[in-house]
Amino acid sequence: MGDRATIETLLSAAVFLIPVAVLLTLFALFLRRKPKLPRETSSKQQPAPPSPTPSPAPSPLAAGLDVAPPQPEPPIEDVETLNRKIELALGRGDKTALSGLYYDLAASHERMGNTDARMAALRSAAGYGALHGPETAHAAARVALAEAAQRAGDLTSACEQWQMARTAYLKAGDTDRHDSIEKRMRDNGCPTDWVLTDF
Numbered sequence: 001m002g003d004r005a006t007i008e009t010l011l012s013a014a015v016f017l018i019p020v021a022v023l024l025t026l027f028a029l030f031l032r033r034k035p036k037l038p039r040e041t042s043s044k045q046q047p048a049p050p051s052p053t054p055s056p057a058p059s060p061l062a063a064g065l066d067v068a069p070p071q072p073e074p075p076i077e078d079v080e081t082l083n084r085k086i087e088l089a090l091g092r093g094d095k096t097a098l099s100g101l102y103y104d105l106a107a108s109h110e111r112m113g114n115t116d117a118r119m120a121a122l123r124s125a126a127g128y129g130a131l132h133g134p135e136t137a138h139a140a141a142r143v144a145l146a147e148a149a150q151r152a153g154d155l156t157s158a159c160e161q162w163q164m165a166r167t168a169y170l171k172a173g174d175t176d177r178h179d180s181i182e183k184r185m186r187d188n189g190c191p192t193d194w195v196l197t198d199f
């Protein structure tokens with residue numbers, strides 16, 4: 001009889017101790033997972049010097065690189081500076097830089113609200129890009145001309161410009177942008193089997 005009473009006592013104690021043990025285990029795990037606060041640094045330590053600010057990168061179009069603008073965008077150069085750079089490029093026969101420079105000039109005119117000058121610069125960017133490359137700058141200028149034509153309600157001209165941009169991206173090997181322009185053409189009802197000559 002005494003053995004049975006001892007077993008019952010042990011069982012009732014175990015039933016009580018098991019939840020207590022589980023709670024203690026969970027509490028211990030909670031304390032281990034709590035993030036440790038950083039130790040206070042000595043007041044004698046000097047703060048680390050700030051990292052130098054990188055200088056703005058040159059225009060990707062003028063350099064003939066990918067046309068995606070860097071983040072954050074470098075400031076747009078003024079019209080006079082860009083006209084001087086265009087004259088210098090013409091003087092030294094650097095025709096591959098002209099498309100990007102005219103594209104930047106168009107952005108500067110757009111910032112000033114001069115729509116006619118912007119369109120003239122975009123047409124020059126597209127023309128120089130078609131003749132001398134780089135293809136990415138040529139394509140970017142054509143896309144900008146297409147968007148302007150679309151905003152003006154001239155879908156035929158927009159389709160023509162997108163077609164030339166699509167071809168330029170294909171020549172540059174940028175299949176993602178080629179496919180993106182082709183989708184845009186389809187979405188706007190443009191024929192995608194045109195054969196156009198650059199103009």
